[in-house]
Amino acid sequence: MSAATFDLSGKTALITGASRGIGEATARLLAAHGARVIISSRRQDACEAVARSIRDGGGEAVAVAAHIGEPEAIDALFAELDQKGLTPQLLVNNAAANPYFGPMLDMGLDAYHKTVDVNIRGYWYMTQQAARRMQQGGSIVNIASVNGVRPAWGQGVYSFSKAAIISMTQAWAKELAQQQIRVNAVLPGLTDTKFASAITQTPAILKMIMPLIPQQRMAQPNEIAPAVLYLLSPGAAYVTGTVLPVDGGYLA
Numbered sequence: 507m508s509a510a511t512f513d514l515s516g517k518t519a520l521i522t523g524a525s526r527g528i529g530e531a532t533a534r535l536l537a538a539h540g541a542r543v544i545i546s547s548r549r550q551d552a553c554e555a556v557a558r559s560i561r562d563g564g565g566e567a568v569a570v571a572a573h574i575g576e577p578e579a580i581d582a583l584f585a586e587l588d589q590k591g592l593t594p595q596l597l598v599n600n601a602a603a604n605p606y607f608g609p610m611l612d613m614g615l616d617a618y619h620k621t622v623d624v625n626i627r628g629y630w631y632m633t634q635q636a637a638r639r640m641q642q643g644g645s646i647v648n649i650a651s652v653n654g655v656r657p658a659w660g661q662g663v664y665s666f667s668k669a670a671i672i673s674m675t676q677a678w679a680k681e682l683a684q685q686q687i688r689v690n691a692v693l694p695g696l697t698d699t700k701f702a703s704a705i706t707q708t709p710a711i712l713k714m715i716m717p718l719i720p721q722q723r724m725a726q727p728n729e730i731a732p733a734v735l736y737l738l739s740p741g742a743a744y745v746t747g748t749v750l751p752v753d754g755g756y757l758a
Contacts, residue, residue, distance in 0.1 A: 518592055519598065520597050524553065527727050536734075544569075596645050599628075644687040647691065647692060654693065698724050730752050
């Protein structure tokens with residue numbers, strides 16, 4: 507493959523949850539391949555720190571904070587982008603919520619609503635607002651999870667919210683194909699991030715999970731990001747509606 511296969515020069519990419527973890531690794535990789543990246547998460551200072559680091563490395567980056575669990579915040583995000591003349595041709599829905607770990611029988615409605623509001627409504631509304639603005643040739647990647655295929659104990663609502671993202675990805679892919687907008691999903695396995703620290707820093711849970719992963723280790727965020735780059739890039743021009751696990755063989 508030529509370098510042009512993954513060249514994102516001239517493209518603007520909006521990445522949610524981009525102040526750390528998989529989102530940050532993805533933003534850095536997209537910028538390294540020529541994209542102008544919009545770093546978004548709940549805190550402006552955290553977004554700006556990542557954007558500044560990318561700019562210091564020679565990339566193009568701006569920071570615009572937003573909480574995707576709040577529709578009004580999404581409206582404000584796109585209004586600010588419109589005002590600044592920043593129209594994303596690429597969108598990575600990565601920000602997620604998982605506020606509760608334990609039996610669903612004991613889960614409160616507040617935790618349920620927070621999970622669903624971010625992981626389902628947030629992804630849907632971000633996609634709707636971005637797609638309305640995208641020129642032909644846009645591309646969207648949703649970060650789902652292997653839990654969306656194989657629910658994990660203690661993460662019931664989170665798991666079925668990720669299953670909804672898989673279905674949402676396929677529904678949007680069919681609907682947006684006529685606009686030449688591709689929509690795909692990446693399914694990370696266990697990844698060493700602060701978001702997953704309840705699992706990665708609990709030896710008893712790791713002891714239970716590791717035998718289920720053929721590669722016998724968790725991923726690093728920079729091992730998930732290349733799958734996102736591929737699906738956003740010209741190299742995936744005939745790929746839409748697909749679900750790509752990056753999981754060390756967990757779902758095999």
